[in-house]
Amino acid sequence: MKVYIIGAGPGDPRLLTLRAAELISSCPVVLYTGSLVPRAVIAMARANAEVIDSSGMTLDEITEVMVRARDANQNVARVHTGDPLIFGSTAEQMRRMEQLGIEYEVVPGVTSFSAAAAALRRELTLPELSQTVILTRAEGRTPMPEREKLGELARHHATMALFLSVTLLREVCESLIPEYGADCPVAVVYRATCPEQKIVRGTLGDILLKVRQAGIKSQSIIIVGRTLTANDFADSRLYAPDFSHRFRKAKVRAE
């Protein structure tokens, strides 16, 4: 018996991994985060599977499901949105399973920030502009560690992807403007890869109004940084004719 902690991807069921689809359609117990995992994914469960929405459950109740499945020798597909290890609240579930001696495995998924980047068709790491992506969130009911306040993180000027923060967009912009500047490009992607996906583009100075006008209040990724609009970045060294690497010899000599 095993619990499989599965990433269901950002919404489009075609972005499930083959492994995720195989497990969801074969496990006798499917426990899913109902607030976010799409119905089409859960519809893959086998007809006689016990399918449980965990959105109204406490950690103790979730653990009880796993203990019951362990006692009945039944595998569990524990389905989370995006990738289960990014803002997934999976660490506490894994800790419980370790304490109880329940075997588990993690199946990664397509995280929503990469789905958002794909929707925008922008590479988030560009030579000489930003080689770092900061995955973070605005401070809400979950306090941020002191050294990870947005104003602190902003000092790097790296591309930033914010989860769980669209309702705090005003605070996000106020924290970032002093470092990134009010003209810094921002995009908000609502429900990336879903039929109702919306993209709002702007700057730190005007995005709040645009997002309000679009009526977006939840389930969005905010991406901030000059990689969103830059076109004058240097070509990477990877394809440069004077650059050799393990798989290709330089075609011309370096000057």
Ligand SMILES: C[S@@+](CC[C@H](N)C(=O)[O-])C[C@H]1O[C@@H](n2cnc3c(N)ncnc32)[C@H](O)[C@@H]1O
């Ligand atoms: C509890 S977190 C889960 C993140 C998830 N584990 C992941 O890797 O994408 C929920 C947040 O993820 C983001 N999110 C999840 N799915 C999304 C989607 N399809 N489009 C945009 N943002 C999404 C939103 O910021 C949302 O508030």
